[in-house]
Amino acid sequence: MYSLVINSGSSSVKFQIVDPASDAASEPFVSGLVEQIGEPAGRITIKHGGEKDTFELPVPNHTVGLQKAFAMLDDKGIGPGQLDITAVGHRVVHGGMVFSEPELISDPVVEKIRELIPLAPLHNPANIDGIEVARELLPDIPHVAVFDTGFFRHLPPAAAVYAINAEVASQNQIRRYGFHGTSHEFVSSQVPGIIGREPEHTRQIVLHLGNGASCSAVENGRPIDTSMGLTPLAGLVMGTRCGDIDPGIIFHLVRQGGLDIDEIDNLLNRRSGVKGLSGVNDFRELRAMIDNEDKDAFMAYNVYIHQLRRYIGSYMIALGRVDAITFTAGVGENDRFVRWDALENLEMYGIKLDAERNAAPNDGPRIISADDSAVKVLVVPTNEELAIAQKAARVAQRQGARA
Ligand code: AMP
Numbered sequence: 001m002y003s004l005v006i007n008s009g010s011s012s013v014k015f016q017i018v019d020p021a022s023d024a025a026s027e028p029f030v031s032g033l034v035e036q037i038g039e040p041a042g043r044i045t046i047k048h049g050g051e052k053d054t055f056e057l058p059v060p061n062h063t064v065g066l067q068k069a070f071a072m073l074d075d076k077g078i079g080p081g082q083l084d085i086t087a088v089g090h091r092v093v094h095g096g097m098v099f100s101e102p103e104l105i106s107d108p109v110v111e112k113i114r115e116l117i118p119l120a121p122l123h124n125p126a127n128i129d130g131i132e133v134a135r136e137l138l139p140d141i142p143h144v145a146v147f148d149t150g151f152f153r154h155l156p157p158a159a160a161v162y163a164i165n166a167e168v169a170s171q172n173q174i175r176r177y178g179f180h181g182t183s184h185e186f187v188s189s190q191v192p193g194i195i196g197r198e199p200e201h202t203r204q205i206v207l208h209l210g211n212g213a214s215c216s217a218v219e220n221g222r223p224i225d226t227s228m229g230l231t232p233l234a235g236l237v238m239g240t241r242c243g244d245i246d247p248g249i250i251f252h253l254v255r256q257g258g259l260d261i262d263e264i265d266n267l268l269n270r271r272s273g274v275k276g277l278s279g280v281n282d283f284r285e286l287r288a289m290i291d292n293e294d295k296d297a298f299m300a301y302n303v304y305i306h307q308l309r310r311y312i313g314s315y316m317i318a319l320g321r322v323d324a325i326t327f328t329a330g331v332g333e334n335d336r337f338v339r340w341d342a343l344e345n346l347e348m349y350g351i352k353l354d355a356e357r358n359a360a361p362n363d364g365p366r367i368i369s370a371d372d373s374a375v376k377v378l379v380v381p382t383n384e385e386l387a388i389a390q391k392a393a394r395v396a397q398r399q400g401a402r403a
Helices: 062-075 107-115 124-137 166-171 181-195 248-255 261-270 273-278 283-291 295-319 329-334 336-343 355-359 384-402
Strands: 002-008 013-018 030-035 043-048 051-056 085-092 143-147 203-209 213-219 222-226 324-328 376-379
Touching: 002 124, 002 384, 013 062, 013 384, 030 062, 043 062, 051 062, 062 124, 085 124, 085 384, 107 124, 124 143, 143 384, 181 203, 181 213, 181 222, 181 324, 181 376, 181 384, 203 295, 203 329, 213 295, 222 295, 248 261, 273 283, 273 295, 283 295, 283 329, 295 336, 324 329, 324 336, 329 336, 336 355, 336 376
Parallel strands: 002 085, 085 143, 203 324, 324 376
Antiparallel strands: 002 013, 013 030, 030 043, 043 051, 203 213, 213 222
16 A cells, blocks of 8 residues: 655656555655756656666656656556555645645645645645646545645744734734644654653654754644744755844845845845855765865854754743754754754753764664763654655545545
8 A cells, every 4th residue: 555745846746655654764665756847858767676767858847747757657567556556645835824734635625725825936836736737647546735834833823923013914924834844743753752751741852954954842742833934944044045034134135235036035045054155055065075174164064053053942941841852854864963063062951962872874763862861862864755645645544434
């Protein structure tokens, strides 16, 4: 039994065929990527059974991309029609105030996702494209939307409300929505079992540090704060995004810098963060530059760590007592320097890393704090696709039981 997971972007579609019962560290049964949609040269990559096939061909739109990818899978005998696929899970970035739980997709649900486009003008249209194409190609399988914002839908108002004019905020649906919710939920749900606590008595901080980065404070299974906001631009310093900045910088860039709104959008989303300060956004390259005494790389790293520690400190206060701090995603799972520097010298707050455990290679969920650390520090690999696959399978099963 498998779920097909689709993550559709503006010029690419990622997909996986996953057994929802598999464990987080295992490879998906099939994974694929359709790239450069709408450009003269496109590419479809399929990974299965330790082999990788790449096909170079123009992909004019999402429909053709998924059609071709599915046909390639059919040739290998592993097409969606040839396998026992019980659900298709779609990653949808913005669920606004409408969706907190995964939703069985119907025409009215697609309409509601469409109404949320003003909140995610780059992401939701691409997600809808993926949904429409996949529903057309696989009409007999239940499709389920899983929202990046869903986990944070019920943040306490004090954490969700921005201190800007309430009327204007309401007219424009401005509030903190939070993102990476599937990952924060997946990782935070595993922590109590690993540290031997009841989920309803566990206070924790989750640090999702990938190319995008966010953190959350989770009290007894429910998030009470998170670093991303109305958009995924807020909070931590990221690979190419600036994270929190003084909003006055935007007026300054318009008035003094002569930039228009699209230029600023591009600047803060794609040309800032670690890349904006050092020229690279991959932490492996950043480390190599730091080792070569590159001053810009060192500055970028220090700004990144400083901001991360700010958030950790403020979430410790928000939670009052912290049982666990967990690192996840590409940087969090692999970069021992980031983990060490994020939590160095915090013994007086009960946080003490074990250098050897911290330096061990990434190999599944593990504790990296010292035995006498009051706060447990963990690395828990995230697997958003698996989480979406599981949610989609559950919704489809419930639907099947009702039908
Ligand atoms: P993600 O968005 O979770 O896929 O994370 C991607 C980022 O993880 C990359 O841009 C790198 O900065 C980082 N990353 C991946 N592998 C490593 C590694 N072995 N060491 C340090 N950083 C890594």
